[in-house]
Amino acid sequence: MSKDNVSQKVILVVDDDEIFRETLCSGLEAAYTVMSAANGKEAMAIVNRAKVDLILTDARMPGMSGYELIEWINLHLNRAIPYIVMTGYLSLAENTDEKLHTYKTVTKPFKLADMKRVIESRLNQSEEEENEDISEIRFCQVPISDIVLRPVLDFDIYLQLSEQNFVKVAYKDEELPLAQIKKFKQKGVNHLYIRKEDFSKFVQFTFDLAKSVSSHPSISPAKKIAFLDHAHKVIMGNIFKEGLDQQSYEATADFVSLSVGTVLESHEVLDLLEVLKDLGQNVYTDSYAAALYSVMIAREMNYESALTAFKLCIAGVFQDIGKKEIDSEIVEKNETDLTKKQQQVLESHVVRSQKILESLKCIHSDIIRLIQEHHEDLEGKGYPFGKKRPEQHPLSRILQCSNVFIERINLKKNEEAKVDVAAVLSDMEKSYKNRIDAECIKALRSLFKIPAVGAEV
DSSP states (O other): OOOOOTTSOEEEEEOSOHHHHHHHHHHHTTTSEEEEESSHHHHHHHHHHSOOSEEEEESOOSSSOHHHHHHHHHHHSSSOOOEEEEEEHHHHHHOOOGGGGTSOEEEESOOHHHHHHHHHHHHHSOHHHHHHHHHHSOEEEEEHHHHTTOSBOSSOEEEEEETTEEEEEEOTTSBOOHHHHHHHHHTTOOEEEEEGGGHHHHTTOOOOHHHHTTTOOOOOHHHHHHHHHHHHHHHHHHSOOTTSOHHHHHHHHHHHHHHHHHHOOSHHHHHHHHHHHHTOHHHHHHHHHHHHHHHHHHHHTTOOOHHHHHHHHHHHHHTTGGGGGSOHHHHHSOGGGOOHHHHHHHHTHHHHHHHHHHHHSOSOHHHHHHHHTTTOOTBSOSSSSOOBGGGSOTTHHHHHHHHHHHHHHHHHHHHOSSOOHHHHHHHHHHHTTTTSOHHHHHHHHHHTTOOOTTOOO
8 A cells, every 4th residue: 555655754554444554555656655454554564674654544443543542653753743643523522532533534424625725734734833833824704503504615614622622524515424413513512613714705705806996907905905804803802791701792793893804895885884984983882882792692592594694783883873974963962962853863863874785785685674673672762763662673672682781881981980871770660661671671771781670699
């Protein structure tokens, strides 16, 4: 099974499955000098007598596991040998061995082309260089429940083993391995990962450039990155978050930034967002706050779909874009100081936002409807149409609650040095009884770990 070619790197394949081992060796022989071993003991003898450039070993073998083989080599040889551990989906799903979190792992079955790419990466990079390279590949978390709805994947799927260790468990353009994915879910794995550049495909977001961009070129990557960096700083720095779980907040902030980046593909959209920024810090920050809290509330209410979160997020960001057509003096005034006529003008921003987004031809109709209803309430006492709950989109209640919460937080911040979230939520329950969805307020209480009034702690 070997080639006597000194210019080729030497690969040692270790696997107790003879058919698999022979097949893999045959696939690699065109590019490498390949040696093979049926178990750890045979592999130890080979590395003692021959120069091996990389070890490709199965994780589970009789007598000595692949992990134990690597540890023995590191302990007994005077040189490091790069390695790759191969493991099945079942091993990952069971996740009983902590070594899975630190070893360089590839899941079976795999494509030969993918394995060759991993081999080349391991041969050509030091451990530090490889870790740096992995950190540049950006992943985003997606619910398994969304993934299983796709009969054929249009992107690769990964499982996270550690902060820097992601392994591919499903392949683009192939049927989803439902049996293996089911194993993950049975073991408590509810999320997998995709590359961030595949996010737009995942949320089924399509951009009709012929209609939305016309003859205008797409924006430059540098300009897009600069805008998203600024938006992320606003989310992380200016939005109230005291009492929230930091890790959950940061994950949601990443999702919001990623969602905005998905729609940020034309000058028309960028121009709108730049205008939103020019409307003043309060409007700009509150828009992102509405997006962020809406997504967090939805997730707390067990809305796991990334598409649902995406719609709420984009609706929150663009909900006040219609204010660009309203006199800045009215926009910046406290609502309690507005005349009746000025209040009517301010409330017109909802319909204005709707028309602006409809003109883009690239924003989903559900998102536009959420924006249209973000100042309605459950009793039909909101604006602009006075719709009651049965007439509204099912997700509108979340955006409505998010907006009222942000409004009450801002009032408290103006009055006090420290915001009492428990008091804000109690005030919402009292002042907006039957107008704001109780389940949404309950979700906010859960996010801030504030029990309901009268509940046992």
